[in-house]
Amino acid sequence: MIIELVDHADHEDAEQLAALLRSRGGSPHIVRWPGRWLILETAQDIDETWLRQLPIVARVVGSTDPHPLSGRKFQSVSTMIEVAGRWIGDGTFLVIAGPCAVESREQLAATAAVVTSAKASMLRGGAFKPRTSPYSFQGLGVRGLELLAEERLRSGLPVVTEAxxxxxxxxxxxxxxxxxxxxxxxxxxxxxxxxxxxxxxxxLKRGLAATIQEWLLAAEYVMNAGNPQVMLCERGIRTFETASRFTLDLAAVPIVKRLSHLPIIVDPSHSAGRAFMVPSLTLAAAAAGADGVIVDVHNDPASALCDADQALSSEEFKSTMVDLERVLAVLGRHVA
Amino acid sequence: MIIELVDHADHEDAEQLAALLRSRGGSPHIVRWPGRWLILETAQDIDETWLRQLPIVARVVGSTDPHPLSGRKFQSVSTMIEVAGRWIGDGTFLVIAGPCAVESREQLAATAAVVTSAKASMLRGGAFKPRTSPYSFQGLGVRGLELLAEERLRSGLPVVTEAxxxxxxxxxxxxxxxxxxxxxxxxxxxxxxxxxxxxxxxxLKRGLAATIQEWLLAAEYVMNAGNPQVMLCERGIRTFETASRFTLDLAAVPIVKRLSHLPIIVDPSHSAGRAFMVPSLTLAAAAAGADGVIVDVHNDPASALCDADQALSSEEFKSTMVDLERVLAVLGRHVA
Amino acid sequence: MIIELVDHADHEDAEQLAALLRSRGGSPHIVRWPGRWLILETAQDIDETWLRQLPIVARVVGSTDPHPLSGRKFQSVSTMIEVAGRWIGDGTFLVIAGPCAVESREQLAATAAVVTSAKASMLRGGAFKPRTSPYSFQGLGVRGLELLAEERLRSGLPVVTEAxxxxxxxxxxxxxxxxxxxxxxxxxxxxxxxxxxxxxxxxLKRGLAATIQEWLLAAEYVMNAGNPQVMLCERGIRTFETASRFTLDLAAVPIVKRLSHLPIIVDPSHSAGRAFMVPSLTLAAAAAGADGVIVDVHNDPASALCDADQALSSEEFKSTMVDLERVLAVLGRHVA
Amino acid sequence: MIIELVDHADHEDAEQLAALLRSRGGSPHIVRWPGRWLILETAQDIDETWLRQLPIVARVVGSTDPHPLSGRKFQSVSTMIEVAGRWIGDGTFLVIAGPCAVESREQLAATAAVVTSAKASMLRGGAFKPRTSPYSFQGLGVRGLELLAEERLRSGLPVVTEAxxxxxxxxxxxxxxxxxxxxxxxxxxxxxxxxxxxxxxxxLKRGLAATIQEWLLAAEYVMNAGNPQVMLCERGIRTFETASRFTLDLAAVPIVKRLSHLPIIVDPSHSAGRAFMVPSLTLAAAAAGADGVIVDVHNDPASALCDADQALSSEEFKSTMVDLERVLAVLGRHVA
Structure with missing residues (x-):
């Protein structure tokens, strides 16, 4: 169960209630939630009636979800997340686009120009790149972050990058x-x-062998540490099929929507591994009800230092955006 | 390579050319194609110039596809298939709907009424059911076929059923x-x-552990026996994820479209295994560019003898059809 | 539950009892078992006490296994199967060896000589070959069966071949x-x-995407039709790993032993796809407690018409057999 | 290629050669190897003859392995690793045993007594536990490390634990x-x-969706940072089969042996997820040629705080060790 403390409760109050729960056989976890304290209690036999009577307790939610904070029991309305003035999860559709890796100021500027002109929502670009081989290009590191920050200032595009x-x-x-x-x-x-x-x-990208439940539990680690602003990102799972790099699991969209209040973004580029599938899968993600996509776009795909095969060119991306807007429109939505 | 004989060539001509090819080290396969004879030759070192000069030869296609007949090299335009006056593969969208298994005249009539009123294209229903357990309901057999034929007559809906x-x-x-x-x-x-x-x-449904290439090779077995009218059906592959029954591989749509001229239909019901995901996946299939869907619909899902969890109710199906028509419309298509 | 009729009961008795069960809400299946009649009843609410009192009933086994005939509830002792005087499943270890496909009398004789001299138990060889492509070698058909029969007569080796x-x-x-x-x-x-x-x-080979339960249910189809002599064969499942052709699932050995009384044979050749892994996996199968192996051996692997990469040469096979006998000996077993 | 510098070369020499390589278009990586400096050069067009003539160069190895340091080209003999006087990888067989998680001094002492009396090689026990859920037991942390160190002192068993x-x-x-x-x-x-x-x-445990090549590349990250003492550990991959927790890939043993000089250990417990399969899979690992196993053993499996189902009891472990020693003996090996 999730015990929500009253607004004026402080950390000490939470600690005291936790101690009380432990004395009654509980295993409480204290969570610093924005604006209030929560206590997660996994023991089944704590008396809810007793809890509800405590003046420090505002609400008790009887969730048996393995992932209580990300579950619909705790929060029935879908989470909305604000990023630099754009709202995600409220029926708009987020389009994050950009190069797999930040390579240079020129490359980033040229690609950001494409992103802006196609009216996408945000710029992506890897500064720290996790690579299978220690001998592959590992990203520009902090220099890449600086270039992203520069480009954000110049273009006004919010920026997503990996830690x-x-x-x-x-x-x-x-x-x-x-x-x-x-x-x-x-x-x-x-x-x-x-x-x-x-x-x-x-x-939060889905692990390539992670079940949806394990993914929600990973989100729970982030939320449990005090951050409710988690966007899940489906990016394909590993299967026996080699015609695509991974197998995009679009059923994850309705499943996550049912189990969780968190928004879900789809990455058609990394799942496909080849650009020709990306427009189809982008439209499919929108039609399936995802809250957005994150797409590899490169000003010159052939010269990309990382995942060159999967980046859309400027023209391909713009044309995909046109189709995307039309599909979204009939579903009562639009690009954020 | 594929050697297409002239229109007036007969089986004997094909046999003679095959013998000639064998004498030159070839491994010819004769195929009775509608309206003409084909010879497939997998040997690499047959002289094409010589072949082209033979009066009996109309065309030589230098395909190195492992699946030459279903490949785009042999036929660059997409195959169109006519079913009872409806054309599949020409930009219309096929909606096949009906119960997993034919159970009774009443059930079939009631479900067919839903299918008709939702303006779907065809009626599905299993008479012979392949079941994992010998102790599960195995279908009504020939009696089921008779009920389907009756319903076809009554409703005018063309019928799909399994052998x-x-x-x-x-x-x-x-x-x-x-x-x-x-x-x-x-x-x-x-x-x-x-x-x-x-x-x-x-x-032709995709095997649950079949690669796309193996699936096209299965189509090749059908075509190789003289039948070019093959519709491929993506119905989910087996993966580690258990939140859905199988993992629908929508990337198969653009991949098949690139490798083959055959139409591709998507089965959201059997891949999902639970009805709540079916509307999302139906729209996603349409947006991804599939040529149709095959959907489990039941007049009373809770009482279905087979795969009850995945059947849409009448209301769910009708509402899905409304959304589907709108998505198709902006993509310049409509239900067949 | 499984209802075993007394020895002198005949088909009519079985039919009468089945009718009685149906009248009480049951769903009986009649099985012609060697030496007696069985009735499988999946309905849960049939009164066992009543059944046990019927003079025609010899035994009632309350199995809730989804695969009652192959389950340990119905038969606790392991099944032993006799093949041409060799017993399988009684602690001996079956080694079936031979070419993937029968190619010619000479090839078969040469390979059978290797099999005999290595003291293996049986000869394998495909006459009808299921091939992914219709343009691959499909086996010699009935001619292949004749060659196998000839070789059986000559060498005294029992023969395994596919239908x-x-x-x-x-x-x-x-x-x-x-x-x-x-x-x-x-x-x-x-x-x-x-x-x-x-x-x-x-x-009965395991399907490449079949769970162990589905495999036992496939065995149940064979047994349900009256044949209790089923040997299961683990031959690798399809996974994301491509360094081997399939992933051999040796945990299937203890799992099958626990769930079923049927013997289990392991195919290291088709799972590995390359010969260098076969000796290791053969020994591993024996150590894991399998009842035998089926190994591709070819008198001249480089020239094999089918699966050439995975066949052991004569020397490799003989040396594997020496190690195998030593491992079996310390486990109290020997090659059949 | 791998360029090995002479014994007396120092870091500055390595830096100078790297600079020289870069000036000729190379992409050198400097590696501090025990006793000498290495330079890995992935560019294909560096002149080896020129390199060999440089007085600072002792050896040039023309490996094209994606994982050069762990590959057999660089080092043809198998790596031997010393742990507290026991050698791993020289034909002996390592048995690491102990609880999944360190729970208390008493539990650790009781389990270590079992490990010692069964003559296993090393003690395992998790102090930091990576858990799928933030609400599961996370291990005792540093307190767990202290208990392990204490037990090492008392029992003389070397200790393996996770970071x-x-x-x-x-x-x-x-x-x-x-x-x-x-x-x-x-x-x-x-x-x-x-x-x-x-x-x-x-x-280094294999990731549950990692190919063997990705695993060797992970080892390469460790070696590339200067540590050649890597033991690979196969612990099962994620597949569709749910009868075992993961699917143990024993083909990895011969494959790793062929591609790499590193020792390979097998974890039957985490792959199986249930204790009854562990004895079979332990023997199978030994027969397949692995260099050791790591086995969950608990003094009281039913009360284990982590992965209780998979731990062997004292009796089960001792009996497995007896069989293991006998299988190893006929293969000319013994427990380290």
Whole structure:
């Protein structure tokens, strides 16, 4: 169950109630939620009637979700997240676009121009790149963050970029509007804890062998650390099929919507691995009810240092955006 | 390569050319194609210039596709298939709907009424049911076929139903407009050969562990036996995720469109396994560019004898059709 | 539950009891078991006490296994199967070896000589080959069966070969000592029914996306048709890993042993897809407690018409057999 | 290629050669290898003859392995690793046993007594536990490390335990003989870099969706940071089969042996998820040629705080060890 304390309760109050619960056989976890304190209690036999009578308690939610904070029992309305004036999760559709990796000021500027002109919502670009081989290009690091910040200033586009280790989170959060956790790090719990304390919205990619429940539990690590601003990102799971790089699991969209109040974004580029599938999968994500997409776009795909095969060119992206707007329109939505 | 003989060539001509090819080290396969004879030659070192000069040869196509007949090299334009006056694959969108299994005249009539009133294209219903357990309901058999034929007459809806063994194909083809090959039978080569000779369009479901290439090779078995009217049906692949019954692979839509000229239909019901995901996945299939969907609809889902969890109710189906028509409209398409 | 009738009961008795059960709300299935009649009843609310009092009933087994005939509830002791004087499943270890496909009398004789000299138990060889592509070598068909029968006579080795469609089963059963059902056909129910009536032991390969439960249910189709002589064969499942052709699931050995009384054979060759892994996996299968292995051996692997990469050479096979005998010996077993 | 510098070369020499390579279009990576400096050069067009003539160069190895340091081209003989006087990888067989998580001094002592009396090689026990849910028991942390160190002193057993974030590595390395990287962290590159600098042997578990090549590349991250003492640990991959927790991929043993000189250990407990399969899979691992196993053993499995279902009891473990020694003996090996 989730015990929500009254507004004026402080940390000490939470500690006292937790102690009381422990004395009655409970296993309480204290969570610093924006504007109030929560106590999660997994023991089944705590008396709810007793709890509700305590003056310090505002609400008791009897959730048996394995992921109580991200579950619909705790919060029935869908979460809306604000990023630099754009609202995500309220029926608008977020289009995050940009290069897989930040390579240079020129590349970023040229790609951002495409993103702006296509009226997409945000700019993506990796500064720290988790790469399968230690001998592959690892990203520009802090220099990449600086270039992103520059481009944000110039173009006005909010920026999403990835943090790949706990000690980078603070720096990434300074430069970025949204901090991304990559698929390989979905169960990097130290990293999840850090982004849970970073004060920025988080884009949490699904691990390539993660069930939807494990993914929601990863979101729970972020939320449990005090950050309710989690966007889930479906980016394909690993299967036997090799014609695409991963298998995009669009059923995750209605499933997540049913189980959780968190918004869900789809990454057609990394799942497909080849650009020709990306327009189809982008439209499919919108039609399936996702809250947005994150798409690899490059001013010159053939020369990209990372995942060149999957980046849309300027023309491909613009044409996809036109179709996307039309599909969204008949579903009563529009690009954020 | 594919060697197309001139219109007036007959089987004997094909045999003679095949013998000639063998004498030059070839491995020719003769295919009876509608209106002409084809010879498939997999040997690499046959002289094309020589072949083209033969008076009996109309065309030589240098395909190196592992699946030459279903490949875009042999036929660049998309295949269109006519079913009882409806054309599939020409930009219209096929909606096949009906119960998983035919249970009774009443059930079929009630469900067909829903299908008709929602303006779907065709009626589905299993008479022969392949079931994981020998102790599950196995379908009504020929009695089910008779009920389908009756309902076709009454409602005017063309009918799709499954054949599960070679010896049933002829009977099924008598009653049905389209003969379905189920996922479990995708590599049942004797069955593929029979449906290749049955004279009816074939709906070929993807095997649950089949790669897209293996699926196209299964289509090749049907085509190779003389039947070019194959509709591919993506129905989800088996993965580790258990929140849905199978994982619908919508990337298969653009991939199949690129590799093959055959139409591709999507089955959101069997992939999802639960009805709540079906509307989302239906719209996603349309947006991804599929040529149609096949959807489980039941007049009373709770009482269905087979796959009850995944059938849409009448209301759910009608509401899905409304959204579907609107998405199709902005993509310049409409339900067949 | 499984109702075993007394020895002198006949089909009519079984029919009468089935009718009685139906009148009480049951769903009885009559099974012709060697030496007696069985009735499987899946309804939960039939009164066992009443049944046990009927003079025609010898035994009532309250199994709730989804696969009652292959389950340990019905038969606690492990099934032993006799093939040409060799017993399988009693602690001996079966080694079936031979070429993937029968190619010629010479190839078969040369490979059989290797099999004999290595003291393996049986000869394998495909006459009907299920191939992914219609343009691949499809086996020699009946001519291949004749060559196998000839070689059996000459070498004294019992023979295992595959049936790929229902109408071939009778012919295959005439020539072979054991009828194989391939992985692609594990859910080809018409074929399972035929081999269930063929009077020969059956080697039932696991489908490449089949769960262990689905595999036992496939065995149940064979047994349900009257044939208790089923050997299960684990041959690898399809996963994301491509370094081996399939992923051999050796945990299936203890799992099957726990759930079922049927013997389990392991196919290291088809799972690995490359010969260098086969010796390791053969020893592992023996150590894991399997009842045997089926191994691709070819007198000249480089020239094999089918699956050349995975066949052991004569020397490799003999050396593997030496190690195998030593591992079996310390586990109190030996090659059959 | 890998350029090995002469013994007396120092970091400055390596830097100078790297600069020279860069000036010729190369992309050198400097690696501090025990006793010498290495330079990895991935550019294809560097002149080897020129390199070999440089007095600072001792050896040039023309590996094109994606994982050059862990590949057999660079080092053809198998790596041997010393842990507290026991050698791993030289034909002996390592048995690491102990509880999934350290729970208390008493539990650890009781389990260590079982490990000692069964003559296993090392003690395992998790102090930092990566858990899918933030609400599950997370391990005792540093207190768990202290208990392990105490028990090591008392029992003389070397200790393996896991580090789950970069900042813990130094502490874990102080207490443990071998530092484990768990499956979830196989691509946690910051963690891999830290364990690459920790001076202790590393047990690197395969990620649950990692290909063998990705796993070797993860090892490469550790080695590239200067630590050649990597033991790979196969612990099952995620597949559709749910009868076991994961699917143990024993083919990984011969494949790793062929591609790499690193030792490979097998974890039957985490792959199976249930104790009854563990004895079979332990023997299978030994027969397949693995260099060891890591097994969950608990003095009282029913009360275990973590993964209770998979722990062997004292009796089960001892009896498995007896069988294991016998299988190893006939293969010319014995427990380390």
């Amino acid at each position: 790949i280790q706990p000690k980078d989170v603070e720096t990434v959060a300074e430069y970025a509007d949204v901090v991304q956790v990559g698929a390989r790090n979905m169960q990097n719990y130290a990293l999840l804890g850090e982004v849970g304390r970073c004060g920025r919205p988080v884009l | 599960i063994q070679p010896k049933d194909v002829e009977t099924v083809a008598e009653y049905a407009d389209v003969v379905q090959v189920g996922a479990r039978n995708m590599q049942n080569y004797a069955l593929l050969g029979e449906v290749g000779r049955c004279g009816r369009p074939v709906l | 790929i469609q229902p109408k071939d089963v009778e012919t295959v059963a005439e020539y072979a000592d054991v009828v194989q059902v391939g992985a692609r056909n594990m859910q080809n129910y018409a074929l399972l029914g035929e081999v269930g009536r063929c009077g020969r032991p059956v080697l | 789950i974030q970069p900042k813990d590595v130094e502490t874990v390395a102080e207490y443990a003989d071998v530092v484990q990287v768990g499956a979830r962290n196989m691509q946690n590159y910051a963690l891999l870099g830290e364990v690459g600098r920790c001076g202790r042997p590393v047990l």
